[in-house]
Amino acid sequence: MTAAIQVEKLWTQFGDAVVHRDLDLTIHAGEVVALVGGSGSGKSTLLREILGLQRPTRGRVKIFGHSLHDASEAEFHKLRKRMGVLFQGGALYSALSVYDNVALPLRELRCFDEDFIRDVVMLKLAMVDIQPAHAHKMPAELSGGMVKRVALGRALALDPELLFLDEPTAGLDPDRSESFVKLIEELRHELRLTVVMVTHDLDTIVSSADRVAVLADQQVVVIGPIEEVTRTRHPFIESYFLGDRGRRALAAFHQHPLPPALDDEEEEADEPG
């Protein structure tokens, strides 16, 4: 498996506060990785550094083998086009309609005619379950869930290989979160997407992530399948996954697809954390 993202020996420092200390993280192509951690653990900062929006104090970030920091302007631009980002609040351009928001990155390429762009936009909107009737609404007229879906549609407009989701299901009703999770599942099969998501939603993690990376103590304490993560002894993991909420989500997961390896793990999970 090739690595889509490699973070090597990353340090981030704001004044005296060290956010990341010698952090290493490798994400393979085609997998879905959930990034979890308490608030203030530097998840969003890490995401911004991977996206090249913020420069780490030390260390390097490689996307598809190209270092973000040594890349020329043109290379960097090319790399950026291979990534799609769903920002937490959607970040839709409030002056543009839903349609124009999704069309914007396509128009910016200047190599497709308007007719072609219309087909792509309508396809992406249909994929994220937005009715054509809503295409000419302004972002201010949309509900929170719709903003998220349109923003996902825009993130997918250029068929990215690497998709970043910042709190994708926050603010969605459970029904919608579920269809969101299904959508991501579908997309990664069809488009062979690599997905990195920052989320607090245990249901989403349990049902869609191949691996979970836990950010605590300024480092990635553990990265692996959920069973492996829950087996790790760490105060944050114990309170997060093995608290009441975590147990419920894990139990629901165990009832349906139950891989054999999980049986002994369940007993361990039942021990008081």
Add this chain to the structure above:
Amino acid sequence: MIHHPEIRDRRGEAGGAIALAGAWDIRSLESRSRQLGGELARYAGAEAWDLSGVQRLDHIGALLIWRAWNRRKPAKLVAHPEHEALFADLAAIPQVAPERRRISLVEPVRSLGDGAAAIAGGFIDLVRLLGQVALDLVAFARAPARGPWREISATIYRAGVQALGITALVGFLIGVVLAYLSGEQLKAYGANVFVINIVGIGIVRELGPMLAAILVAGRSGSAMTAQFGVMRVTEEIDALAVMGIPVAMRLVLPKVIALAVAVPLLVLWTNFVALTGAMLSTKLQLGIGYRMFIDTLPHAVPIANYWLGLGKGAVFGVLIALVACYFGLRIEPNTESLGRGTTQSVVTAITVVIIVDAIFAVMFSHVGFASR
């Protein structure tokens, strides 16, 4: 190894088809989409297609091919199953044309009506704002202890104290220039000493208040409008309302009171600096001494002019604050509206200041001139 997208016509061979190969994704197609689209269109009628050589396919590439197929699957198609799934997505693209805003004959009439209604609505909002401020002012006068003192003092600091530098710079330069230009003319008539009258009246009565007001409108008026706008976008105004904190009392009234206090003080300051500039200039250009300038000034500029200038400053301050709040509260929660609102606020505030200044000039045309 990933190859460039390719089209091969193999219809001549046994079981022949149009064969596509290479990577058909956005990154490979980006620069070649038009050319490949044209090439594909030539094979539009072909019934048999072979996509087994396609290494990569995404929606954009699939759409390019799909359009060449006239939006339906060809009779014979060989493709990877995951690629076929992409075409299934494309088949589901809603073909209903997205509704564009229709243009009809009624449109001009409707937009005229909408415009008139918007102006009327704006006027009603203005009256409502004025009424609210008046009511709040009464409430404030009744219970001064419960008034928004912190907000008032913060606004005085931001709009007044922090504007001292820029008003001084502008005032000083205007004073120098005004004195120099009028001195140049008066020298020709040998009426050097009258430069003090011209500069004194001009600055104290007109330029001081105007300069201060225009600078405050540009600096603080725009900031106030933008602040309201962002508070609106981030729902802070709604949060205040829900907590039972009266928005007008907390946000509008302090600004009105603070500018009513701060602008006259800024006028005084601008006058002082501008007159200093004028004094320096007359000394250098005409050789009129500082002592002479200071002694002549009270005589040339009766005290009524000072009061008039300060009064104008207070009125301008109130108007700037009201205009800024009015436009700020009308901003809709989007970035475009924020920009437009801020521009409108500054332009309107400056225009209103100049119009009201003209009204003052007419109303007080008999006041403040030395009787000879």
